[in-house]
Amino acid sequence: MVETIAQRQWIFGARQLGLRLRAALISQIFKKGLRLSSLSRQSHTSGEVINYMSVDIQRITDFIWYLNIIWMLPIQISLAIYILHTNLGMGSFAALAATLVVLLYNIPMTNLQKRYQTRIMEAKDNRMKATSEILRSMKTIKLQAWDSQFLHKLESLRKIEYDWLWKSLRLTAIGAFVFWGSPTFISVVTFWACMLMGIDLTAGRSFISIGHLQNVTRPYI
Numbered sequence: 074m075v076e077t078i079a080q081r082q083w084i085f086g087a088r089q090l091g092l093r094l095r096a097a098l099i100s101q102i103f104k105k106g107l108r109l110s111s112l113s114r115q116s117h118t119s120g121e122v123i124n125y126m127s128v129d130i131q132r133i134t135d136f137i138w139y140l141n142i143i144w145m146l147p148i149q150i151s152l153a154i155y156i157l158h159t160n161l162g163m164g165s166f167a168a169l170a171a172t173l174v175v176l177l178y179n180i181p182m183t184n185l186q187k188r189y190q191t192r193i194m195e196a197k198d199n200r201m202k203a204t205s206e207i208l209r210s211m212k213t214i215k216l217q218a219w220d221s222q223f224l225h226k227l228e229s230l231r232k233i234e235y236d237w238l239w240k241s242l243r244l245t246a247i248g249a250f251v252f253w254g255s256p257t258f259i260s261v262v263t264f265w266a267c268m269l270m271g272i273d274l275t276a277g278r279s280f281i282s283i284g285h286l287q288n289v290t291r292p293y294i
Contacts, residue, residue: 190241
């Protein structure tokens with residue numbers, strides 16, 4: 074109960090701080106955009122500014138959400154491993170090994186997701202820049218009957234963005250499978266190792282171990 078109350082209070086406070094920081098940063102970016110010179114406007118397109126206010130700021134506010142995990146993660150995992158070692162003995166090392174396997178599997182997935190997000194942002198910037206230029210030159214485009222050519226250009230840029238989004242979504246689906254499957258995988262490996270070692274798994278010991286196995290896997294998945 075104490076953990077639940079403390080966690081709810083932290084979530085509420087982090088949400089409040091994140092919303093205030095988001096509003097302040099968007100306001101500052103908007104004010105800075107109004108004071109940009111003509112030269113600066115050429116180097117910073119409207120698409121980049123929109124991405125700053127929608128994507129980059131969201132990453133900063135999300136960091137506040139995970140800030141508490143930086144110091145809590147080592148303590149939580151250490152205590153969980155200690156309690157598992159008390160209950161399961163050498164079987165706790167099987168849980169630690171399975172946890173490391175899942176953790177190592179998440180590292181390349183995270184790097185790949187970062188690469189996909191970079192490509193998505195670049196494709197979105199190019200599409201927004203082309204859209205803004207077309208809208209500003211709409212009279213000339215209509216006068217010269219260039220509608221189909223510029224429509225094809227926008228569709229090709231949108232196709233590039235769609236391809237990277239589709240790759241990112243597929244990787245997200247794999248990550249969701251790992252997220253929900255990791256606790257089961259680690260529990261199965263741990264109890265299987267305990268059976269091979271001849272460790273007596275009573276009902277009480279099993280339920281306590283399952284609860285602390287969730288504490289091991291929950292912080293990083």
